[in-house]
Amino acid sequence: MISKKTKYAINALVFLAKRNGEGPIIISEIADKEHIPRKFLESILLNLKKAGILASKKGKGGGYYLLKDPNEINLADVMRLFDGPIAFLPCVTYKYYERCEECKDEETCGIRDVFFEVKKKTVELLKQASLSEIIKRENRLITLL
Amino acid sequence: MISKKTKYAINALVFLAKRNGEGPIIISEIADKEHIPRKFLESILLNLKKAGILASKKGKGGGYYLLKDPNEINLADVMRLFDGPIAFLPCVTYKYYERCEECKDEETCGIRDVFFEVKKKTVELLKQASLSEIIKRENRLITLL
DNA sequence: ATAAAGTCTATAGATCAGGTAGACTATTCT
DNA sequence: AGAATAGTCTACCTGATCTATAGACTTTAT
Known part of the structure; x- marks a missing residue:
C-alpha cells in the first residue's frame, strides 16, 4: 500500500x-x-x-x-519520492539495491526472479501513468457513465 | 516492500x-x-x-x-496472509476494500483506474508463482550459469 | 521418566506514519 | 512604511507496526 x-x-x-x-x-x-x-x-x-x-x-x-509538463510527471517518480522503492524486494530495486541478508545465492534465486518480473511490469505501468494520462482516463470514465 | x-x-x-x-x-x-x-x-x-x-x-x-501441494501454494496467498492486501490502494483491493476518505468520486477516479490495472497484473504474476514454479526457475537459473 | 519438539503469552526496542504548533521570511498592495 | 498574504522552517507528539526475544507449558516417542 x-x-x-x-x-x-x-x-x-x-x-x-x-x-x-x-x-x-x-x-x-x-x-x-x-x-x-x-x-x-x-x-x-x-x-x-x-x-x-x-x-x-x-x-x-x-x-x-x-514546473514540469503534466506529461512528464508520472506515478512511478512520485511514489519513489515519498515511499522509496516500488519493488517488493531490496535485491530487485535499481536505486536502492541491497542484498537480502538471508539469501544464499542471488544469481540463482527463484524468488528474486519472480519479484524482478513483477517489479519490471509494475514500473512500466506506473511510468506510463502521467498526470495527463490520469486526467485522460478520468474523462473517459465520465463519458462511460 | x-x-x-x-x-x-x-x-x-x-x-x-x-x-x-x-x-x-x-x-x-x-x-x-x-x-x-x-x-x-x-x-x-x-x-x-x-x-x-x-x-x-x-x-x-x-x-x-x-499440507498442500507445492503447485497450489503461491506468493499471492502468502503475501496476503502476512502483509495484507497486495494492491497499492484500499479502493482497488478485493478482500480488504475500503473507500479513500478524500476521494470525490470513485467511479471516475483516474488514479484508481491506473492502480486497478497495476494490481490486476501484479496479482496475476504472483498467483502464477507457486512453490513449484519458484523451484523450477531456480533450476533453470543454475543451468544458465 | 526423559528428552525432543511444537505452543502460548508477554514484552521490548526501534522505526515510521500521520498530524499539529508556532515562529519566521518574503512579497504585494495601499 | 505597514498590513496582509502566503510560503518556509523547526520541533514535537501520538500511536501503530515491525522485528524480534524470553520463558513457561504441553505433547509425544523411546
Missing part, C-alpha cells in the same frame, strides 16, 4: 495539472478541495518543490504551480 | 517444498539453513499452519511439513 503522503501528493498534483496555466494556487485551496490536512500538505508540496516538480511563489498572489 | 516476516515465510516454504515427502522437519533446521531467527520463525510457521498451508507434528521426530 502507498502511504497517505503519496496519495495526497498525487491528488494535489492532479489538481494542479487540471488548473495548469492559471498561475499559482494557494495551499489552503488545494487542501480544502482535495480534503487534505493543511499542515501535512505543506510539507508534501515542499518535497515536490525540492524534487523539481513544483515551483512556488511567496506573498500575496502566490502559491504553487507545476 | 514485503516485510521480513513474509520473506522468511517464503524462504521456509520453498525449503519445505524442496524436501517435500521426507516427513516433518524441525524449526531449528529451517532456521539454521535459511538464516532466520528461530523464535521469529516459530510464530511464522504457526501462522502458516493456521492458514492450512502447513501441518505439524509434536514431540520427538516431529516438525513441520507441507
